Structures are given as C-alpha cells and as structure tokens.
Amino acid sequence: MAVGRLSLEDRQTIAAGLAEGRSYAQIARQIGRPTSTVSREVARNGHRDYDAAAAQQARRRGPRKRVSETPANTAEDVQHAFITELASTLAATGMPRMASRVFASLATSTADTMTAANLVRALGVSPASVSKAIGYLEGMELVERHVEPGSRKERYGVGDDVWTRAVRADSSGHASVAEVADRGITLFGDDSPVGVRLAHMGRFFATLTEQLRGSDLADPTVDDAMTIVAALGHMRHRMTRAQLAIALEWNLHRLDDALQQLRQHPVLADPFTVHENNAGYCLQARPDRLSAGQRAALQKSEASTDDQ
Secondary structure, eight states, rough: OSSSSOOOHHHHHHHHHTTOOHHHHHHHHHHHHOOOHHHHHHHHGGGGGHHHHHHHHHHHHHOOGGGSSSSOOOOHHHHHHHHHHHHHHHHHTTHHHHHHHHHHHHHHHHTSSHHHHHHHHHHTOOOHHHHHHHHHHTTOOSSSSOOTSSSOEEEEEEOOHHHHHHHHHEEEEEEEHHHHHHHHHHOOOOSSSHHHHHHHHHHHHHHHHHHHHSSSSGGGHHHHHHHHHHHHHHHHEEEEEEEHHHHOOHHHHHHHHHHHHHHGGGGGTTTEEEETTEEEEEEEGGGGGGGHHHHHHHHHHHHHHHHH
C-alpha cells in the first residue's frame, strides 16, 4: 500500500471515482491507500465539489491548522458514503450507473423532491445526463414528476408506492416478452431448435406474469391496507372512516379501496382483524391465534396490572 502524500494523479483518480459514483473504499483500493485517507482528502477539499487541481494546489500551500480541519467521518461523510454505496448496489443489479446515482439521490433527499438543476449540482454532471437518467427512471415508474403550483418548474421524487408500481410495470414487460416469444415460435417452427428455445422462454415469462399479476404485491391497495392496520395499531382506539382519511391524508375513494382489500384479504392484518361497526374501525386479535387458556392468562395479567 502506498505511503506519503497524495500525488496529483492520485487526486485525479479520486475525482474521477467520485464522478462515477464509486465508494471511498473502491477509490482507496484503486490508488492503494486506506479508505480514511480518501475520506479525509475529500472532506478537506469541498466534499461533493472536490477538484483535483484545487486540492493539489491547496496542499502545496502547506497543511491547514488542525483546528480548522474538517473532522473525518462526519455525519455528512457517512451519509454521502451511504448514497454512493446505494447507487453502486443498484448499478450492480443492471440499472444504468447514472440512473442509479439519480435514484439514490432522490431516495435519500431530505427535501422529498428535487429539480433537475438540484441533481446536476449535487452529482456534478451535465443536465443532459440527468435528463436521460430521469427518462429511464420514469419509464420504469421509479420516480414521479411534479409541477410546482403557479410555476412551470418540474420536480422529481420517489413515491411511497414506488415498488408496487415497479412490480406492475415489470409484469407488463414480462407479458410482452412472452407474446414476442410466441410469435417467434410460429416464425421458426415449434419443432426447430430455435422454436423449442423460444417456447421455454415464453412459458417462463408467461408464468412469471401470472404470478406477479395474481400476487397481492402487484396491487397498490395492499400497501394502503397495511398502512391502515399500522394506523389503527398506532392509535389503539376505534377510528371513523373520516378520521382515518384525514389522518392519512387520503381521499375517501382511496381509503375505501384499502378497506375493501382488508375485507377480501384479512390475512393482510394478521395476527389481527380489522373490526368495523357504526362507531368506526379498530384492531382485534384473531381468535384463532390464541387458545382459550392463553386468552384467560392474558386477561388475568391485565387485571393484575390494573389493580396495581
């Protein structure tokens, strides 16, 4: 492992690695240095605005006083390292690298949404790169576009139901693959090597489509249904339909769809059931989850606690 001061070439490698979304550990391995050396170097020289030439020039002017140095591994450093790691992990799944960096920035943004200009500044890339990445992510239904009221400025964010929407998009894509494979079988012949290969492909993607479309995960109301369960569990008392809608900031149509999902699939609330009457909704433990002896013991324990 190299020792001594960083060279201009080392700093240029660091700058290139940051621009490509690499982690500090990956950059450190590339230049043969400890990860802490890279994190301190970046923290001392502008963090996200790190510039190799400026960092080299600053070093030639001599070390800064210790009291003015930015401590290594600050909360901001740790957060930036996490965002970089998240982007790298997404890229490893096959997502384009720039789309991974944009998604990671949006997913971890404390402002909920960001403009294209925000992303350009945060990532240090061109507007065209951000625009292309946003187009890819919108096509995958992984980001949402919002227009500010009274303005033409567009903002982008990651919605709470992003994964259920992505599953639905995937199921449509899988169905298309199955349909194209079927056409290929007709074209090449079902008894040809190509036809046999396409038949296997078609069956696989057709089965996958059925599983996704038949799965509760592909229905966005499932997530809403479980949110209702969480809300009732959090409040621990009966809530009316109107109170739930106001508390969750949903319209009544969305609330009713989620409640209907709970009626049709009570397993979503397991080990509870959502009990409803004219007074509203509340959670109750499923009677089949506890034996008569267990219920009696719990009631006895509760009575003993009340007496104290």
